[in-house]
Amino acid sequence: MGFAARTTTIVAALLATTACATAQSAPVERAAPAAAQAAASTGTVPIQPAQPAWAARDAEMDRFLDELIGKMTLEEKVGQLTLLTSDWESTGPTMRDSYQEDIRAGKVGNIFNAYTAGYTRDLQKLAVENTRLKIPLMFGYDVIHGHRTIFPISLGEAASWDMEAVEKSARVSAQEASAEGIHWTFSPMVDIARDARWGRISEGAGEDVYLGSRVAKARVEGYQGDDLAATDTVLATVKHFVGYGAAQAGRDYHTVDISERTLRDVYLPPFKAAIDAGVGSIMTAFNEYDGVPASGSKYLLTDVLRDQWGFDGFVVTDYTSINEMVAHGYAKDLEQAGEQALDAGVDMDLQGAVFLEHLGDSIAKGRVTMDQVDTATRRVLEMKYRLGLFEDPYRYADEARQEATLYKPEFLEAARDVARKSMVLLKNEGDTLPIVAGAQSIALIGPLADSKPDMIGSWAAAGDRQTRPVTVLEGLKARAGRGVRVEYAKGASYEFADASKTDGFAEALEVANRSDVIVAVMGEKWDMTGEAASRTSLDLPGNQQALLERLVATGKPVVLVMMSGRPNSIIWAEENVSAILHAWYPGTQGGHAVADVLFGDYNPSGKLPVTFPVNVGQAPIYYDMKNTGRPIELGAPGAKYVSRYLNTPNAPLYRFGYGLSYTDFAYSPVSLSAPSMGAGGSITASATITNTGKRAGAEVAQLYVRDLVGSVTRPVQELKGFEKVMLQPGESRTVTFTLRPEDLAFTRQDMSHGWEPGEFRLWIAPSSGADASTPVTFTITE
Numbered sequence: 001m002g003f004a005a006r007t008t009t010i011v012a013a014l015l016a017t018t019a020c021a022t023a024q025s026a027p028v029e030r031a032a033p034a035a036a037q038a039a040a041s042t043g044t045v046p047i048q049p050a051q052p053a054w055a056a057r058d059a060e061m062d063r064f065l066d067e068l069i070g071k072m073t074l075e076e077k078v079g080q081l082t083l084l085t086s087d088w089e090s091t092g093p094t095m096r097d098s099y100q101e102d103i104r105a106g107k108v109g110n111i112f113n114a115y116t117a118g119y120t121r122d123l124q125k126l127a128v129e130n131t132r133l134k135i136p137l138m139f140g141y142d143v144i145h146g147h148r149t150i151f152p153i154s155l156g157e158a159a160s161w162d163m164e165a166v167e168k169s170a171r172v173s174a175q176e177a178s179a180e181g182i183h184w185t186f187s188p189m190v191d192i193a194r195d196a197r198w199g200r201i202s203e204g205a206g207e208d209v210y211l212g213s214r215v216a217k218a219r220v221e222g223y224q225g226d227d228l229a230a231t232d233t234v235l236a237t238v239k240h241f242v243g244y245g246a247a248q249a250g251r252d253y254h255t256v257d258i259s260e261r262t263l264r265d266v267y268l269p270p271f272k273a274a275i276d277a278g279v280g281s282i283m284t285a286f287n288e289y290d291g292v293p294a295s296g297s298k299y300l301l302t303d304v305l306r307d308q309w310g311f312d313g314f315v316v317t318d319y320t321s322i323n324e325m326v327a328h329g330y331a332k333d334l335e336q337a338g339e340q341a342l343d344a345g346v347d348m349d350l351q352g353a354v355f356l357e358h359l360g361d362s363i364a365k366g367r368v369t370m371d372q373v374d375t376a377t378r379r380v381l382e383m384k385y386r387l388g389l390f391e392d393p394y395r396y397a398d399e400a401r402q403e404a405t406l407y408k409p410e411f412l413e414a415a416r417d418v419a420r421k422s423m424v425l426l427k428n429e430g431d432t433l434p435i436v437a438g439a440q441s442i443a444l445i446g447p448l449a450d451s452k453p454d455m456i457g458s459w460a461a462a463g464d465r466q467t468r469p470v471t472v473l474e475g476l477k478a479r480a481g482r483g484v485r486v487e488y489a490k491g492a493s494y495e496f497a498d499a500s501k502t503d504g505f506a507e508a509l510e511v512a513n514r515s516d517v518i519v520a521v522m523g524e525k526w527d528m529t530g531e532a533a534s535r536t537s538l539d540l541p542g543n544q545q546a547l548l549e550r551l552v553a554t555g556k557p558v559v560l561v562m563m564s565g566r567p568n569s570i571i572w573a574e575e576n577v578s579a580i581l582h583a584w585y586p587g588t589q590g591g592h593a594v595a596d597v598l599f600g601d602y603n604p605s606g607k608l609p610v611t612f613p614v615n616v617g618q619a620p621i622y623y624d625m626k627n628t629g630r631p632i633e634l635g636a637p638g639a640k641y642v643s644r645y646l647n648t649p650n651a652p653l654y655r656f657g658y659g660l661s662y663t664d665f666a667y668s669p670v671s672l673s674a675p676s677m678g679a680g681g682s683i684t685a686s687a688t689i690t691n692t693g694k695r696a697g698a699e700v701a702q703l704y705v706r707d708l709v710g711s712v713t714r715p716v717q718e719l720k721g722f723e724k725v726m727l728q729p730g731e732s733r734t735v736t737f738t739l740r741p742e743d744l745a746f747t748r749q750d751m752s753h754g755w756e757p758g759e760f761r762l763w764i765a766p767s768s769g770a771d772a773s774t775p776v777t778f779t780i781t782e
């Protein structure tokens with residue numbers, strides 16, 4: 001039995017949930033010093049359970065489901081708890097090849113990696129026309145950053161800091177995916193990622209809790225719209241619950257060992273934000289938390305998710321993660337793993353077929369109850385009902401709609417717009433960019449300059465990698481029509497094995513030498529980030545660095561366009577090239593978007609959602625670190641016995657929130673509405689941003705706060721708000737942020753969630769750690 005204390009009030013539940021809570025362990029009480037207890041006794045902020053509109057009780061649905069479940073055999077119920085891949089694609093090991101047989105036999109109620117109106121209708125028919133109870137299938141798919149029309153990778157979208165753009169991308173994804181028969185996407189991925197070695201850093205919104213939570217909400221709202229039953233929305237899945245981004249040494253699937261406090265303050269909030277936004281399903285993670293694999297953690301899946309947060313949707317595992325509990329050393333065999341998973345709170349087994357093959361025995365042996373099976377079955381069937389599948393199982397399978405929907409011109413335009421909004425200008429010495437009319441010829445060099453497959457990055461759903469994507473060469477040629485010559489040479493390779501080759505260099509240098517400006521498009525191959533794509537080096541792979549150095553040696557201005565799904569260590573480029581634009585993997589229209597930015601048709605406005613380290617040795621690195629007892633500022637330059645490296649500065653190459661524009665912005669001092677606030681109160685902080693340059697541009701003003709003293713140590717800065725403002729040359733706008741004590745809540749020493757009275761520093765700035773604005777102080781009173 002798990003946590004004994006199933007308290008009804010949320011506050012009590014929070015106080016009761018201490019570290020080490022697992023299916024087997026007893027709660028451990030933590031004594032907090034008296035002073036901390038006193039501080040913590042005020043300002044407790046209860047965690048509100050989510051109340052999405054779709055979760056409203058529906059008496060007719062309840063009657064329908066009671067009757068249906070009443071008729072179902074155990075095997076039919078287990079079928080609803082099973083999700084298998086079709087043979088179209090696979091993102092992991094395939095456990096059963098007989099999925100069509102399984103559908104006919106009612107052994108599988110959900111399929112993923114199958115799409116198109118025609119194919120999903122055929123499979124749906126197998127279920128509806130062959131099974132006794134005619135329960136429709138639910139079709140899931142990894143629609144992560146676009147379905148057919150591919151948007152920038154998720155990390156790139158987050159770099160736009162533009163929640164309308166992020167929501168739009170999810171909306172278009174839902175429209176295209178649902179037109180191809182898909183009901184359900186395995187997105188958004190909201191794992192906080194602070195280690196650039198981890199390949200899946202590309203799939204989330206980066207390192208920050210606040211930005212990550214805002215992006216999570218925007219994505220859920222974009223996918224689900226305000227009506228789950230509408231045929232152009234899809235059910236969303238927030239994943240991977242939880243802590244997956246903390247894989248040790250950045251190695252995918254590796255052990256996670258984080259404190260309960262870090263879990264609560266850093267890794268959980270984006271999930272809560274998605275749930276508050278109404279997400280209908282949640283996917284477990286591959287990793288363990290506190291020694292228990294996430295798919296077997298009753299603490300995570302029941303105590304936190306259901307009891308504290310009031311989550312009403314269903315829980316699906318990650319790919320074969322129930323099976324993997326055996327390899328983790330948590331279950332002795334698959335049968336036990338299935339029991340542990342169901343008992344923990346898993347409703348659906350993704351691809352592992354553990355429920356399918358073993359739950360019957362577990363029931364027979366009395367190790368799980370029919371009530372547990374019924375609860376999970378009801379959660380899955382409820383979602384099918386709410387999607388409207390019982391009304392019409394074929395409602396999403398409509399060829400005419402499919403034909404009219406995919407690659408709509410407005411979708412392609414949206415993809416281009418989000419792509420240019422996602423790009424981050426990292427350096428622009430002497431206004432090298434935008435490329436001015438005076439440049440008669442451009443040398444376009446590099447393995448990513450004309451590579452269609454790379455443009456759309458990893459997890460590109462049904463995106464066409466071979467023909468649709470517009471490369472940078474195509475984009476520049478289309479734009480440069482006005483008398484500019486664009487000459488291309490691949491020059492280098494990103495393949496690890498080609499590190500010492502130089503065979504393409506001569507041609508690239510010839511082209512470079514006869515051009516006015518060199519645009520080098522370099523970075524990583526599309527599958528060097530994403531799942532199972534961790535690296536121990538963040539350097540440019542292959543022989544790209546060597547060619548870049550030769551290009552710079554020509555003395556011509558070199559613009560580096562980076563395509564990559566992670567922060568790379570490009571300090572040499574920062575010190576030697578003229579301009580750097582980070583373009584992520586920009587999607588189907590990426591080449592046009594790069595051209596828009598390089599030629600100044602669009603003024604870049606992206607800001608980094610992750611810190612870029614100087615080198616891999618700084619990883620993990622993130623902006624909201626703790627000060628430590630020996631911060632480097634305490635010592636003279638080079639001093640010993642302070643927290644520093646001997647050979648690398650502590651400061652990153654590029655800070656979180658950093659990004660340049662073709663214009664300049666000035667920040668006024670911050671003004672506060674009041675010097676203090678108390679319980680129930682709020683203050684506003686304002687600053688005026690002025691475009692002091694010559695071009696229109698958008699700036700992301702960022703609000704940072706530092707809680708100076710806490711019952712536990714606090715980060716040196718935390719993002720608490722941001723606003724993107726568009727300004728004409730000479731124009732000023734005042735940005736105003738409202739802060740309440742609740743916005744400054746954290747997990748206090750006694751593990752309660754709340755704020756503490758005391759002094760805070762606040763500033764509004766163009767990036768983290770920036771000193772464009774002098775901090776002001778305010779207090780929260782007792």
Ligand code: BGC
Pocket residue numbers: 091092142186239318319531
């Ligand atoms: C990934 C998930 C994905 C699932 C289904 C897993 O390997 O971790 O993110 O949704 O496969 O394709």
